[in-house]
Amino acid sequence: MAKAGKKASKKRKAKKVRKSPANRAGKKTAVKKRAAKSKRVAKKGGKAAKTTAGKVVKKAPKKATKKLAKKATKKAAKAPAVTAAEKPAKKAASKKRAAATEVTPEVQPTPVAETPKAAAPRATPAPSAAPAAAAERDTYFITTAIAYPNGIPHIGHAYEAIATDALARFQRLNGKDVFFLTGTDEHGLKMVQTAEAEGMGVAELAARNAGRFMEMDQRLNVSFDRFIRTTEPDHHRSVQVVWNRMQQNGDIYIDTYSGWYSVRDEAYYAEEETVLGEDNVRRGPQGTPVEWVEEKSYFFKLSAYQDRLLQLYESRPDFIGPDSRRNEVISFVKSGLKDLSISRTTFDWGVKVPNDPAHVMYVWVDALTNYITGVGFPDENDPNWRYWPADVHIIGKDIIRFHAVYWPAFLMSAGIPVQKRVYAHGFLFSRGEKMSKSVGNVVDPFNLADQYGVDQMRYFFLREVPFGQDGNYNHEAIVARINADLANDLGNLAQRSLSMIAKQLGGVLPEPGEFSDNDRAILAQADAMLEASRSAMATQQIHQWLNAVWAVVAEANRYFAGEAPWALAKTDPARQKTVLYVTAEVVRQVAILTQPAMPDASSKLLDSLGIPQDFRDFAALGTRIKAGTTLPAPVGVFPRYVEPKAD
Template sequence: MKFYITTPIYYVNSEPHIGSAYTTIVADIIARYKRFMGYDVFFLTGTDEHGQKVLQAAQQAGKDPQEFCDELAEKFKRLWKELKITNDYFIRTTDEMHMKTVQEFVAKMKENGDVYKGIYKGWYCVPCETFWNEDEVIKEGEERFCPECKRPVKWVEEENYFFRLSKYRDSLLKYYEEHPDFVEPDFRRNEMLKILEGGLKDLSITRTTFKWGVPMKDDPEHVIYVWVDALINYISAIGYGWNDEMFNKWWPADLHLIGKEINRFHSIIWPAMLMSVGLPLPKKVFAHGWLTVNGQKISKSLGNAIDPRFFVKRYGNDVVRYYLIRDIMFGKDGDFSEERLVHRLNSDLANDYGNLLHRITAMIKKYFNGRLPSPSAQEGFDSWLKERFFETKDAYHELMDSYRLTEALDKIWEFIADVNKYFNDTKPWILGKEGNMERLGTVLYNSLEAVFKVALMTLPVMPDTSEEVFRRVSFEEKPSKEHLENWGVLKPGSTVIHGEPLFKKIDAKDFKKVVETVSAEQNAITIDDFSKVDLRIAKVLEAEKVPNSRKLLRLIIDLGTEKRQIVAGIAEHYRPEELVGKLIVVVANLKPAKLMGIESQGMLLAAKSGDTLRLLTVDGEITPGAKVS
């Protein structure tokens, strides 16, 4: 049984962020689950390195595009290592083998009569590398914007090769009909059906105005459209055109995992390209939602991208993975929130899961010398716990197999609540006090077996934590679905380690966000907002310490037309005599306020970094009262 799973290949226009990590983490979870279930898995990820977007980024950085791509591809690879992603291969579209495959693929489409020359006239969005028609773009006066990312589009008019996409509309519709679960979730499938029903236009698939791409085989003036180049990665990586055996083993892909904004490319254009060369279509395209900040997509260009490493360093890799899957309904959009992450860590992981294991192993240590007791006669409550496990396990498989990952974790946590209930209601601490070792042994055995089952089921999501649980319960086999099939896998008599709690809680009073995730756009103010602040140059005429205050100085300043008194918290950084004669910047229209009983009629500006504070001043002489703008 094989399972071939892919992520989108990411543009190397900038560094990876939590959004790109999201898809890769989800793919990793699915890959790990399938391996656990006994599948032979091929998990592919990589980088999309051609096209105008990447070329422009390289030019902006003042680098040769290949050198620029090499550096960024390395960063992606390194991040995936740090996040313990278990991809089997990393493809780069600048790989020679890939480029050759792209040329051959397009040549074959041409041979089959699906590629012809024509003139393209229309709009192009460089950030999305997408062609748009006049009736698709957003119009604001003379300006035109991309309907997908809302950024300005460019007018393109050039001789291109076209792909007869329109020809495949009916075959695609038929395919959708015959394979109702080809595209998921179903609301995404419906969006694609709408597009198909509306009709398809032929697609421009080459460009001539720049060179950063794969040249057409027999017309190298044309470079192949970056999306056509990119999509072919899914087959070039596994041997199409260069290793038939490998290709036949893995193709068709079992799952293309993507973000919703690139669904049309994967669910319409890619299948049509495959039909054109006579290859079978992928079994499923799953288009998930976006991680958002205040409802906006996290992305490089909006300036709200977050480096996942900050979170991993502060909270741990497993905690970040758990949070992303549990808190954000997989498939839908969801706001990324560090507060929610901490809440999940404290309540689900530390309280519900970690603490349960801690209590069980503490009692095994105390009453059984750290050896797992044997279970004996089973009572009703014991059978209830087992029944709950088997129900959970069945639901878990069903949900994981249909990529309902969030719901799978919900089910596991319902079971954890049941194990906690079992542990609390059987009152093992009383059994211990009473010396009822037989019953105590049974309760502790069942509780630990249940936690072991949780570790098996959460292995794809939190691999390090599960490995740690396996170590503590002396489980040394390669974990697989067989260990979930039966109750009673743990061996009585084996060593049980009572270590540190699995998860460290974050105390509310210690909680300090590692990253401020407010988008640049949300923070932006208009020029009118700025001009409300009346900034003026002032000359310091007098300065003295405010009696009984460590921090405050009282200044008399000359504002050109008037003198004013201001109070400033700078006494720890400046001596009064240093200030006299200085030209400083003040907010002249601030409402007066009293500090230590003294009225302050304005505020001076200073820059602070750590313990250092420096006043803002001007670069030379200027009359006091001069406006700053």
């Protein structure tokens, strides 16, 4: 990943002449004192933070802004709540400071697609009159990295969306008040260049491709609560407020940048991080071409945050996951941080720098701020602001430095609580090769869903690839998982047992007799799945959660085969009823726990067991399935994959 800084070639060192920050004269300001003292919410103590949110005085919108506002995406439905914040890790936060003035952004007239609502319903938390309720409500805020829509979605985008959705769904079923944010990062030079190459406007390109990313999420049953686009006017306002706060804190100055820049990575690289290839093309650590850039730029004093970032990593060992990424980030920060160029003047497609419209903000200042815009910032009285700080940002490993170094430093400077955790997943390879248009192995997630089925595709990637590591996939591996794990193991177990109840017991779930040692053993294993699953998912170990569930599926198949209920129908009907009841209970627990991975298929399985909709969360696992229930006719949920016949 990119190393922040402006270190140029030894032969071409940049000449720096510091100037004062841009004059803010001529802008109306309304300042209110902000009380920044707050107390951390104790994890187990149930004490919530008391906070006084700084109000931002808005400048009267101009006619042009009003027109843009009409095009803005409507926000997803917001549940009533109150603001809660943890103590900002900034020295200046303990002192009185003026709130940044919100500046009406000079927003390009970008068409904004309508925001889809969440794919799955969420329970609305009870409103409360006190900020303390935020801790009691047990919120959980999770995000994907917002996708760069200079191209169409590929399987890497789908993988991150599916994984994050599984984590969000798991926590909803676990009783958390979840907010799931995703979206698109639509500014930057790459967008300008792509639009020029396609002979269309940048706003048109952004709208078209952002729409395709939303379609992908909907096709893959991704249950986001908000799909944010960085071209939305409210996001421009949010970013400018963050900029103003950082500037007022003394962390932004103007200078001249000279160094290597990757347009594709939107990243600056030091000389030693680049390599000149045999083709005479210089490339950065991600293998992307870099170009020499010299331009006037605003800089962020990243170097001033080195010690505080290291203190953050030490005091919160779980701030970065997995451990390999944590070690990478700590090593990078310890090597010395350089101030970061955070504006450009060579293009104008982006968020304008307040009071200096010749500059647009570096795309990562813009993009990262989406995480707080998405929950209402800068309006800290917004009902959704209670979700901040985010519980976890799910990202690709190639952008770990932006999220674990730059982002917390920006937040510290702006006096905003730092996110709780960043977790970086690995790359997907097709038959061991990195996806590339030139190789011809880029996979369209829509085609994959059509070929194998959405739930089957979701299950494969969540089970096959250890989350946090690189993974391989191919057609044969996907088919093997579908036919072995789903059709043979879980599907066959459910179909055989439920068909037996339908045909031999009139479709009524039988009353069990006294449990044998075998019954108690398999039930105990099923009961233990929840704790094992919670433990795995608390640290985003998605594959371990599914491994724990399928270990019980395998044991249940051995139990069913060993008890042979088809033979008991003649030799011991009472015992047969107990075996079928126990099997149905195990299948019920498996179906509840697999909902985050396979929402539709698991729902159909629960329908077959006669489980009411309001008894499908994890709290319901502690109550055994009700005997005497008349079950619907069983239907196959997991068909085997059969290779299509060649024409």
